[in-house]
Amino acid sequence: MAGRPRSGVRRSEPAPQRLQARQPRPRSGRPVPHSRGARLGDVDARRSAHGPGNDARLLGRGRRRRRAEGRRLRADTASRQRHAAPARGPLRRAERTRGPRPRLLLLLRPLQDRGHRSADPLPLPAGPHPRSALRRPRPRGGGAGPAGRAPPRAAGALKSEGRAAALALLCAINTLNFFDRQVLSAVAEPIRREWALGDAAIGALGTAFTLLYAVVGIPFGRLADRGRRKRLLAAGVFAWSLLTALQGLARSFAQLFALRLLVGVGEATCAPAATSLIGDLAPPEKRSRALAVFMLGLPLGLGLSYAVSGWVAQGWGWRAAFFVAGPPGVLCAALALALPEPARRAQAPRSGGIVASPYRRLLAIPTLWWIIASGALHNFNMYALGTFLSPYLIRAHGADLRQAGLVSMLAYGLSGIPGMLLGGLAGDALRRRGPAPRVRLGAGLFLCAAPLILAALMQPAGRVLAFTLLLGLACAAMAAYYSIVYAALQDVVPASLRGTAMAVYFLAMYVLGAAFGPVATGLMSDRLTARAARAAGVLGRDALALEPFRAAGLHAALLVVPALALVMAAILWAASRTIARDTQLLNE
Template sequence: MKKTNGRWWVVALLFVATTINYMDRAILGIAGPSMMKDLSLSTVEFGILGSAFFWSYALMQIPVGMIVDKLGARLTYSIAIVWWSLCTVFTGFGRSLGALIGIRVLMGIGEAPAFPTNTRVISDWLPPHERGVANGIFNSGTAIGIGITTPVLAWIIESWGWQTAFVVIGSVGFIWLAFWLFFFKDRPSQSAIANEAEVAYIEDGQTDTKDVPVVNISPFKFLKYRNVYPMLYGLFAHNYLTYLMMTWLPTYLVVEREMTLLKAGFFTMLPWIMSFLGNILGGILSDRLIRRGWNSIKARKTILAIGMLFPLAIIPTIYVENAIAALILISIAIGGEGLAAGILWATVADVAPKGAEGKLAGLQNFVGNLAGWLAPVATGILVSQFNNFTIALIIPVVICGIASVAYTFFMKNQRISLDADIGKGNNLASGL
């Protein structure tokens, strides 16, 4: 029997969900110049508004990791996308800083389950040698959501106002929900889109994980293991760069590079197109190394370390006067870092014990999204203090460089095993 390709339809659903997720986040940055003018917001106040989403989003990562492992991906995602889509719609009706902050905090709660759920789905639906590409595909939705839709959002804002843009974009999630409920089941064996041959192929490919005992543990228990720390810091570094650019790049192009909003919306696509390509390429390269016999963690961390060096290309933007040249350098930085972004979540599935992917993904997303607390606000303060973006742009370069070193020298090439820790209680050597 020829196997079906239902698993790739599932990956496509995750890609669209991630696109919607980041489109709903990124619209604030695109609407920023109009909102600041309309609501008389300072750069610091707008930075606080940009950060508010991440206050709840980061804090919710620990419980949602446990929730997705308990309730399953189908139900968790359904609740999440309804919640965050409604919050996006309601943002269009906010007329004060306090109200908008409250809505963004609620939105952070709604979006919190997305990436831990994606990670669990990839672990359940794909064998290890396909997870890099699968993660690259769904994570590339971040680039589409942030950048490729920017001209359309800018056009809506210019034509009908920022309030209308939030209402229109917030409505898209309900369309996705109908497809999710119709096609997706928590396990391939339960789904009509995967035949017996595909189910057998998926399960046979998971021989490296399916015999690992499932243990109900606290996510914080993973802090005992050395491999976790480069992962936590690596996502923090990636997110700092991403959230800075997501919140401030359109404003940077309008204010510092003197572009119109429509022109900035068009040119903002370039860095995220590069990021989209980087996400896919990172997954392809790491999976190819695995097929050649590399240890899966070694393959992932090699690409992660290389990708985290590309933000160095941001430094010359400080010295170039031409706006297009600066944007090209930023595009190289974001696109190259996309090599790492595409497999940050594949690494969780390789490192976590089977059945605990959601917990480790939640812990990683909690620490990683502390960058969302810092990047928007710190950038607003630095821009206000120095009247330029110079220092604000140097910070993510340094942070990402440190992440490259951490992946190279501190991450070991082995999965976390809880057997010795829980069974014997006296040996963490396999993870330390």
């Protein structure tokens, strides 16, 4: 009989059910409705797992019971479809193309669970049935993340077009970062003359920016590691753009000094948040190129700032240059909110455990110490050059404000574009041999840059073209530092601490390097100017008496730049001796 077990068949343990193992058993004779994932052909926990011979409810003792079972299953599925409004178009099309599931499988499915676990001879369609995706509607805000938000997508889930657009926007934000930062250097000479300042005071305006920029970068780095990076970046862009425009309203040196401090707070959000995003958007073998594209904002911003600010200041005064620099940042702040927020790339923790303090863990990496030292010296050089390049051209070569801005744009700004791009490509090519050859490339480039800077500074007055070519080649070689060393930092730092590592690195770069570069060079220029005046027999200390000797004093002060470039080459060579071991420890 259909309802009795066959003779000679030994009962075994019930086979594991396929989809409905968690279905509760009925407590009474009333049938329990199927769970949400039920479909025709699935085994129900209410049914016997020993074949159709023991399942009277499935086969019944007549055709009427089988029809009732089919009607109940169809009604149950139709009820789920009414509550699955979001799954309409693609799901229905997939169901039509797949076709109906054979009804014979309803009877033959239990045979697969009985003694045929290793082999599955029945031609069942692969994968889940389309109806299994029909679920009851999710609650509002129903993401898996905290507070109902959807979890961030992994970098691989973003299309290449989306990654390219995000990288282009980050490059534009970085361009505005350096554009707004360099406006003061482009118009430093008219500000100095209007308020009768010395070179040390001009350098102090740069120091005001960099000191607060570096200190505030530490908490912003921790926020970049824990929070929504695009929101932090958008808020920072809006803040520094507004404050840059307000600098044009300053009526004294003290007001301009205070506004420069606040601009540093806004710009401190850019590097930790942006580099952390790029570290998750780009895989390690393409990270140098991605960072090179991002750091293109440095030469573009510097070059455009010199050209645009010098042209505007020549025609409408130095205050108008600040008014022009502010508005583009407001647009970029709005666009930054549309950036993707990729999932952070995870790395296995070290076998010895994780140090409680993230700063102690970072400072336990030997290569990071060499990278921090290189960043301090590099920023000393670049900020000293950037602050006093336009004044040097006006004093030593007799250029006007517009010509000085054009030469500074070519030699100091746009020359960095080929250096960064070629440095990123060469760095990625050398990275295939290991992490050390990429850092050695940076050491060699600084070894070549030192004599080029010295030759440019030794050009006589009026040789502007030779000065531009020599300094442009040197700045192109030094610009490769960013795409090479930033990628090396990502190689030795855990993914969860990249924002903090960049904040610590920037603290040393700006406090020990950029903060001292302009003010130290300005102090040396003032002292050497007074010495040149005394050598010429001028004993007066007022600004009018010292003005003819300021070109000689600034020229002598800038000779420190090629000397420090040689020290940079030695430091990067030392970093190449430790980076292989630190990278290996990180990946263990």
